[in-house]
Every structure is written in C-alpha cells, then in structure tokens.
Amino acid sequence: MPALRAEKICKSFKRLFQEKKVLFDISLSIERGEIFGILGPNGAGKTTLMSIFSTLIRPDGGSLEVLGRDALRDTHAIRERINISSGNPNFPWSLTVRENLQHSAMLYGLSGRSLQRSVEEAISAFELGPQSDAKFETLSTGQKQRVSLAKSILNRPEILFLDEPTSGLDPEMAMKTRDLIKKIYQEEEITVVLTTHYMPEAEELCDRIAFLREGRLVALGTPGELKRALQIGHRIFVEYDGEVDPMKLRIIPGVMEVKELSGRVEMVFDHSGRAVSSIIKAFEGADILDIGIEEPDLEDVFLELAR
C-alpha cells in the first residue's frame, strides 16, 4: 500500500468573477519510506498540491488516498498521522518557542509527559534551546523555520510534508536542516514529501521527483531517470593551443552541441557512447592546456522542463 496515491487531482481558485485553474489532473503515487520531491518554477502549483496532500485544502476533482484512507472523507484520522512544515512559517507572535510547540502539541491531542517529552525532543533536535523562551516575533527567519520543522515532528508523523524547508536559511543551517531531515527520515522510517527550489537539495535528498509546470505534472522519476529521459548530456570543455577543426568535433557521434571560443571549446555530449576518446583525438596537433567534464545536474533538468 503506498503512503499516498493521487488520481486526477485538479484544483482551481475563484476570485470575484475570475476562475484560475492551478492543477490539472495530477496523478502520482508515493511509496512508504520514500523521500519524494515536488519541483517546479514559481506558480507551478507545488504549494497547492502540498496543501491538498496534507488535507489543508480540498481538491475540486479526483481522488486522494493517504495512508490507505480516503483523504476527502477521513481527513481527521489522516491529520492525526501526518504533519507539515511550511516555508516562511508563522505562529502566534507573542507566544514563545516553547509555548508555540506546547500549543501545537495540544492541537494534536498530546498531553502530560508525552507532550513535554515531544516538545523537549523537538527543541533539542532543531537546536532551539537558547531560543526556547523567546517570543516567536523576535526570532530570525532561520529560527522561525526551525520552529516550524520542530512543530512538524511533534506527533511523530508517518508522512512529513515539507514545503520549502530550507527557505531563508543560511547555507550552514540549510545543510544542518538537510542532515536533520535525513536523520529523522532514517530514525523514524517515515515518508517525506518536500518541495524545494534548490536543485542540489532535491538531488541530495529525494529518491524520486515530480516536476510541475503550470499546474501539470510534466515528469516523474528518480533524478537519474529524469536526466536520461531528457537526454541532457554531459558538458566537456577543452582549452588548447594550436589549430583545431571544429567540423571534426561536430561529426563525432554523441556530440550534441559545440560552442567555440578563443582557445576554448565547450561541448555537450551523450556520455553513454565513446565520445570522450574521439573528442580528445580531434585535438591531435594541438596542445591541450586544460580539460574538464561536468555531469548534468538537476538544475539542467529543471531548466529543460521549465522551458
């Protein structure tokens, strides 16, 4: 049984007399124990989809099963077993970090020692000890983000939804947060669904990724599958001294693109073939001063899909 199964989810928002459709027939399945990424440019519908998955809002059509239950009917039972952390989070301003977490834990029905233990563990996990008695309004963006993450583990959720979890964090804290997500994921054996703009983060964390563009699911797979499916080649650059015939480079099997600069050639090629040795052979008669190969990353996939 998958952790989440969506069939033809669609959603539109009405404002005055205008209706804007933001999701079109999204169908996907997320397996238990998976870290699943939802990527896409601004306005692609990521947050709306995340809000539907976490039962905060209802879809207009389609069906959604979360943890084996109908998410349009059994919302209350599902909410007991999931949690969400949003980017740029807000909590009641005049409550301290600890009070906000205590209040959130009460909303999940925690009481007595289990409430206190959950709050203390969350404060400790996200290194919020020094700020625990500070009012939420006095925290930095990064600290607010950590409060939101701490809140999201209070009820030991089976599915954790993370909407832009490292948004606004400095690089060190973003790295720590990614490590914490991995740690929680490994220790609690939970399913994580996350949205992010930061491609290295998705590549580092996600087992599979769904790409959304203008409310439509345009690609779904592992990072490797997506790169292969889109035939995004490796990049090679060669700096040289001497004469090289660019035509020789263009006819090499697997070479997809050649860009000539003064004393430097940049090429995109299909790494699955034997293009590299042929490329180097084409530089016979010239001195190769420097050479480098870059693998395609998720950023390239994103740019390709966002076009």
Next chain:
Amino acid sequence: MSWQGELHKVLSATYKNWIISKRNAFTLFELVFWPFIGLLSIGLLTRFLELGDDMVAFVLVGAIALSILQISQIDVAYILLFDLWSKSIKQTFVAPVRGYHLVLGAMLFGVIRGVAVFIVLAAASSHLFGFDFLAGGVATVIIFLAGTFLTAASIGMVVCISILLFGQRADVAAWTLSGIMMLVSGVYYPVSILPGPLQILSKSIPLTYLLEYYRSAYGYGDHQILLGIALALLYFVASLLILNLAIERARSTGMMLRLSE
C-alpha cells in the same frame, strides 16, 4: 484518541488565549478599564437624571450584560482573530482539531473572563450605586450568565464564519455585532419602544429574554426565560454546525491558504 487527547485539543484554545491575554496590556483594559468606565458613566447618568432605584437597576443590568457579552464573544472570535493577525491559521487547521474543540476551549476562557467582569462590575455597582445584583437570588444570576455566555459564543462564531467566508476584512464583525445586539435587544431601554420591525428582530435574540429575566427580579414584569435559553441553545448549535461548514468551505475555496499569506 483518548479522552485526555480530546480534552487537550479543547484546552489548546484556552491555553493560547490565556498566554496571549496575559502578555497583552490591552487585556487589562478589556477586562477592567472599559467595562468599569462604561458602568461608571451610565451610573453617573442615572444620578444626573435622578432615576429611582428600580430604573437604576434596569440600566445597570443592561450595562453589565453588554460588558459580559462583549468580553466573552471576543474570546471565541479570538479562535481565528489571533491566527489571522499572525497569519498562522493553517497551523491550526492542518492539525486534527474540529470546530467544537476550538469553540469550547475559547469559550471556557471567555466564561472565566466574563465571570471576572461580572464580579468587578457587580461589586462596583453595588458599592457606588447601591445596586443589589443578587435581588433575584444566585440561581437567577447563574441562569442569566449561562444564557449570556451561550449567546456570546454564538456571536463569536458568527465572527469566525464571516472571516472564513469573506476574508480578513470581515474581522470588523468582531466589534459591530455586539453593537447591533445593544441596539435591538433592549440593553438600555425596553424593546417595546423600538419600531415594529426591530421589535420582531428583538424577539429573535436571546439577550432580550435574558435581560427581561434578570430585570424581572427588580419589578419589571414577566419573562420568558425558557424561550430565551432555548433560542440561545439553538443558535449555539446552529452556529457550531455552520462554523464547521464554513471551515470546510474555506478548505474548498482556498481561503484557508489566503488567510495565512
């Protein structure tokens, strides 16, 4: 979910209102200053107009009732207002809580504050204007307060419903609804002096009957307290059901997301 879990979901709203209130100097004004100033002004007016004891009682009952109503209804409205102002509504509604958890929790805090306001105003009116607030007995006070708290909770829920249906600008309802109540339910005058259509409206408002009930102890004729309590209960249940529908509608329209932005 165990009964302790259910109880803690209810108490979550009480806890939040308590923490926010104790940090806010404004709360002291809400609880003591404005009700006291209102009562003092009305009481001094009765002195200036040289009203008899029965008329003083009539007016002071209205002043006390209005203060209790305002303080208790705002506590229920705070379910959404605090979250609305801090843009944190989705933190509450992504959690497994239902409308009644939030309403009962906030109402509990509203009852505590309402009783505190009653004690302050009853003591002040007794000391300053010789008003015997126990003329009808303790049971009369308890029934009057219970009906007022139920009515206040319904008004607070209507504020929440308005916000969920119409967005942030509807928060103005929090301060206008009790004003309308003051006008039509005879807080400072008998409803018989209202124009015909407003009299019909006043008959549909529980506060009208609650005021008549309390005032009957001071010689102001008959009362229909059972009808008043029945109406208060009916509106309370209806408001709770409509609040749940409004929450679900806000999930469908996306208002739940917009209120958090």
